[in-house]
Amino acid sequence: MSKTKVKKLTPEQAALIPVYREKWRAISLSTGPINRSQAAETIKLAYSAIGKKAPEIIFVDRPYEAADLILSRFDNPSSELRSQFETKLRSQLEKQLRGYLGSQLETELQSQLQTQRSARLYTQLQTQLWEAHRNYLAGEIASQLLPQEVLNERSGDIYWQTLGKQFSNCIQPVLWAAYGSLLDFCISVLNLPHSNRRNWIVFQSIVRDCGLIYPYEKVCVVCEKPIALSADSNYRLHAEGAPAVQFADGVSIYAYHGVILPQWYGRLHPHQWQSKWVLKEQNAEVRRALIQGITYDRLCQELAVTELDSWQEYTLLSIEFDDDFDWVGNAKPVYLLKMNCPSTGHIHALRVPPNVRSAQEAIRWVNWDIAPAEFSVQT
Template identity: 45%
Template structure:
């Protein structure tokens, strides 16, 4: 078999096309067609020599989890993954040179954190789901983007039946949990909301929501508890920092609330002043270490800007010097 070792320019420009094609498929919020999903599931069971299962459709992975018999990675999940995804990987990889595989894998490497890593982390973290308990089409879509490119663009030979079943499962199912005699198939989410960097994000509303109301809140990729996620960031309260133990959530709260509001609402203590600069300290246990803030008030506009400085700094002039990379405030030719 002659290896394919390079791409033509016309082939190379199609890489992002296939990445975006499978991102759109994986992030679909259209309702699944139960009849098509049933056909796809039955074909998958047949290819691993299992009888057609009883299929139960659920409104969310959470609902499926509550109904199914949980366990470690079951043999049906394992066999389907090996028969379809792994065997397609092995079959197609034999026809493509190592460097080219690395180049084309850019499709996979850019999709996987967005489509699978993020969704899996958020959803499974919310409901306590282990990876081995089911199959997530988002993960399979990452591989499908490469399979599709190899097959459609590079004309690699392949098992057409496996590829058809693999595609049909992604196109027609949400998360599904296959057991020997029964298979639970989740609906797709009704809402999927992202920021401009493709991170799960919504303000005051769910970033992921299923038809049964199961929801996940996220702020630029960080999962939020409902007590924060249901409130628009403009209305977040500085006092929440006093009881929040999670460091990542404290970081998000601080970033959105801002040090100006934090210093006002938590009654920061004045340590020192120099001209229009004031060094403040927040005594409350907002963070793992004391928070020292340099407040700068513009003499002409009255605009206030607050920036955090290291907690060992106790004088306003020292804080100004730290902010300005060691330059003494007296050396400023123009103060703003």
């Protein structure tokens, strides 16, 4: 029997999209402590869903504690269950529900419910926090080998492969949350049929009630959620003057709109960042974040600049520092158009291409090729 596909939303249904988007954004950013009794019940139901007996459930307070436990107790890749959980509790449900959506509507819902944006948060956590844990485990494995084994290429390959297998067996609720808003909207708003309501309940509980989950045949390790987790509107790790991610044991990540910062920058509010740091910072990505936080307005007032040309209240400036933010291959200097409002005295600066040679040419570029003489009112 063919499925009747939903091709268009009613106005009432469309109005609920931001409601479900924000609901799952809040869930993805939820922090600990977790309700361990509820999490334990969720784990038991999840194991039952894939036909497994309830395991011994071990809760740990911090990620490194989970890493140590995994390293010391589990070395059998065949006992890893992550893929089975993802197939049974997420992938099958997602495939079933999407089968009832017209292709255009499916694309629109994916975009509007921000499943891809939410996945950005997972990607950053994976590459930053989880990578740090992977490196920690690598050090632990290396410390257990004889010096000559560490230097042996084959031994190195073996312990890195072992490490990769252990860390691939991890259910990360933030990733599952990236799919939750679309699934929830299809089930709760569109009332699309699905085969197993209990599995949907377990899916929600895993995201809501659990931290990192390492599932094995007889033992399941569940880590506490971070005590702080902050992101901007585009699901990029972000906090100002505080960790974007922090666990109870003090493990922290500082980030500014998705750029991971060293602690000495991240612990300060961007208002406290100093323009001279831009001149010394060697990491291009971090340097771009500093520029974004400090703003060109401050840079052109606080750094040594060269005035190249002026026209009325506009001045074309150059600043000597390396930057490849907008124009690849442009090392230095950086060119700015400074605008000084005659009524308020406020200074505003914009980055302009390195090939402009006059203030009026820079003004034309900023204003979509409209010549300054054509402005009826200067702004």
